[in-house]
Amino acid sequence: MRITLQDVASKANVSCSTVSRVLNGSDDRHISESTIRRVQEVAREMNYHANRAARALATGRTNTVGLWTYAVTPAYYSVVIGMVLHIVKKSGYEVQIMQSCQAANALQQTNMDLHSWPVDGIIAFDNGQHVEACLKNNLVTAPIVNMGAHCTKQTDYVGIDVYSGAADAITHLFQSGRRRIAYMVPGNAHVQSDPRENAYIDVMQRLGLQPEYIYIPEAYTNSYTGFNKSWRAHARNAVQDYIPANGSPDAIFCYNDELAIGVYRALRDLGLRMPDDIALVGCDGMEETEYFDPAISTIIQPYEAMCKRAWKFLQNRIEDSSIPQQKALLKPKLVVRGSSCRVSS
Amino acid sequence: MRITLQDVASKANVSCSTVSRVLNGSDDRHISESTIRRVQEVAREMNYHANRAARALATGRTNTVGLWTYAVTPAYYSVVIGMVLHIVKKSGYEVQIMQSCQAANALQQTNMDLHSWPVDGIIAFDNGQHVEACLKNNLVTAPIVNMGAHCTKQTDYVGIDVYSGAADAITHLFQSGRRRIAYMVPGNAHVQSDPRENAYIDVMQRLGLQPEYIYIPEAYTNSYTGFNKSWRAHARNAVQDYIPANGSPDAIFCYNDELAIGVYRALRDLGLRMPDDIALVGCDGMEETEYFDPAISTIIQPYEAMCKRAWKFLQNRIEDSSIPQQKALLKPKLVVRGSSCRVSS
DNA sequence: CTGAAAGCGCTAACAT
DNA sequence: ATGTTAGCGCTTTCAG
Numbered sequence A, B: 001m002r003i004t005l006q007d008v009a010s011k012a013n014v015s016c017s018t019v020s021r022v023l024n025g026s027d028d029r030h031i032s033e034s035t036i037r038r039v040q041e042v043a044r045e046m047n048y049h050a051n052r053a054a055r056a057l058a059t060g061r062t063n064t065v066g067l068w069t070y071a072v073t074p075a076y077y078s079v080v081i082g083m084v085l086h087i088v089k090k091s092g093y094e095v096q097i098m099q100s101c102q103a104a105n106a107l108q109q110t111n112m113d114l115h116s117w118p119v120d121g122i123i124a125f126d127n128g129q130h131v132e133a134c135l136k137n138n139l140v141t142a143p144i145v146n147m148g149a150h151c152t153k154q155t156d157y158v159g160i161d162v163y164s165g166a167a168d169a170i171t172h173l174f175q176s177g178r179r180r181i182a183y184m185v186p187g188n189a190h191v192q193s194d195p196r197e198n199a200y201i202d203v204m205q206r207l208g209l210q211p212e213y214i215y216i217p218e219a220y221t222n223s224y225t226g227f228n229k230s231w232r233a234h235a236r237n238a239v240q241d242y243i244p245a246n247g248s249p250d251a252i253f254c255y256n257d258e259l260a261i262g263v264y265r266a267l268r269d270l271g272l273r274m275p276d277d278i279a280l281v282g283c284d285g286m287e288e289t290e291y292f293d294p295a296i297s298t299i300i301q302p303y304e305a306m307c308k309r310a311w312k313f314l315q316n317r318i319e320d321s322s323i324p325q326q327k328a329l330l331k332p333k334l335v336v337r338g339s340s341c342r343v344s345s
Numbered sequence C: 001c002t003g004a005a006a007g008c009g010c011t012a013a014c015a016t
Numbered sequence D: 001a002t003g004t005t006a007g008c009g010c011t012t013t014c015a016g
Helices: A005-012 A016-024 A033-045 A052-059 A076-090 A103-116 A128-136 A162-175 A195-206 A231-246 A257-269 A287-291 A303-319 B005-012 B016-024 B033-045 B052-059 B076-090 B103-116 B128-136 B162-175 B195-206 B231-246 B257-269 B287-291 B303-319
Strands: A064-069 A094-099 A121-125 A144-148 A156-160 A181-186 A212-216 A251-254 A279-281 A298-300 A327-330 A333-335 B064-069 B094-099 B121-125 B144-148 B156-160 B181-186 B212-216 B251-254 B279-281 B298-300 B327-330 B333-335
Touching: A005 A016, A005 A033, A016 A033, A052 B052, A064 A076, A076 A094, A076 A121, A076 A303, A076 B076, A076 B094, A094 B076, A094 B094, A121 A128, A121 A303, A128 A144, A144 A303, A156 A303, A162 A181, A162 A195, A162 A251, A162 A279, A162 A298, A162 A333, A181 A195, A181 A231, A181 A257, A212 A231, A231 A257, A231 B287, A251 A257, A257 A279, A257 A287, A257 B287, A287 B231, A287 B257, A303 A327, B005 B016, B005 B033, B016 B033, B064 B076, B076 B094, B076 B121, B076 B303, B121 B128, B121 B303, B128 B144, B144 B303, B156 B303, B162 B181, B162 B195, B162 B251, B162 B279, B162 B298, B162 B333, B181 B195, B181 B231, B181 B257, B212 B231, B231 B257, B251 B257, B257 B279, B257 B287, B303 B327
Parallel strands: A064 A094, A064 A121, A121 A144, A144 A156, A156 A327, A181 A212, A181 A251, A251 A279, B064 B094, B064 B121, B121 B144, B144 B156, B156 B327, B181 B212, B181 B251, B251 B279
Antiparallel strands: A298 A333, B298 B333
């Protein structure tokens, strides 16, 4: 069977408390060098590893952090998930992924998850509203760090200033001569009061231009799992319908890169050339945007820095819950490519 | 604090064993209808949820399954991960993701993971070799179901017959007049004895054609995490170097779609037209392949069926470890698009 | 510096 | 049909 603390203790001729102390490196107690060495050696040669369940029961801490994400899809979500797994596991924690995209019962689901296997802390990615709802309903006792473009300010957070990135994008389009600049956005609830959209509205107004929306029906984007048809397909369909009916804008700025890729394909379908006939800018910095021809302009988000910072914040908070609120705001970066500008490709 | 079984028991005026029995629905015991109803009601109104750590300690089962994957990246890995999470969580299990891509210490890492929080079972995706290594070293006691194109036959498995898909692809290229058909493949260890490659070798030989390889250096693909430059970039570079030096093949068949996308871009860089000058076929069925222009031909894998089947197999095995080996082999499907054929797009 | 013992919340014999 | 009790493997007072 599995090796227990007792097994190690017997073999090393000490009590299990001693083994526990050695292996956890408790500082307050002094243990003789020789005992330490002996115990460590025995533990290693027996290939001993503490049973986390038992430890969790004894300490009340699970050494697990929850990762809240809207979905797990081959887009920026998975980039962030991969990074968080990598970073957090290095610190000896496990990661438990919770998807909040089953919109209808998200709260209830979260409630279950939280109660069944209490986590020591939560990293929430782009889920400000969900976080606020959980807080309001007293669902969570574990500390939360919120990160991404849609952060609540009620917790520690590592935000990304998408507003500035989006403003840069609109300005760039204007400066390269575009006037009819449309914004493509999913109509679903989880993106209410989106900074990209606010930037779009503000900058368009300042420039004296008329906002123009291309919507993706809420129904399509509301329950996005690996099983569904993706946002790309819906974006493609939307543009295929929209442009013949309304004529072509000079530029389309998209809520994210998945949509931009769908739009890209629709424009090719319709025989419109980028950047000559129409300019295209996405958002998020998904790597594949660079592989289209022309490459698709986008707003690159500093995901790695964001994840590392968030985990640092969470560790601080777990260690001492009384520290003042931790805040950071990272800047994304507009990358102009061939889809919106004749210069580069 | 958290609600315990005892709290519920007190409030319902029963013992905790009764509560436990009611909530777990033990069949062998009979409990009065009224008690059942009362306990359930109290539990619900107190928002009681069992502590998994305590349960795990008592039962020796964690209600957690390990998901072994090579990496977490915005490619087919994340499609599969999203599906597994979805499917497995619905059965009340937690999922613990383990990445085996840190090649050097994969075994050691796995060893640690396995011992620290024992899982009830493991779903291993595309990791046959790693699975075999773990088996050989007696690292695993939990049952394993291996799924994907690289399965070991030593466990229950849900394989995908990529050999046939790849053979179809080569045949298709030949039939549309291609003769110099190159195969692009990463040179790293985790794909030794790959069915695609075997199919390539066999079919080329049968057709009397000379195999031709475009390699991606092992160093690049060996430690693929979210932090690294992706395979796409390496594929692009490889082709940018290869074709000027060796002239252009009539067709390139790629180990996966990420590579195909990199190749796509390199061909555009070099001014080569698809499908006129050269044909391109990828493998895996990543959705974005459809959004390039021309759309990239690929081999679509039945991921959803695979995941569901694998979980079924694992549940069977967990329930009764003595059942005979469970095997399934699913067929992928070649999808011919504009990158390899003038007809469709 | 080390050991003994209580207890974390739950399940599963074993009683009744 | 329900209650009592003995652990599961670990941490952590409290003794010594």
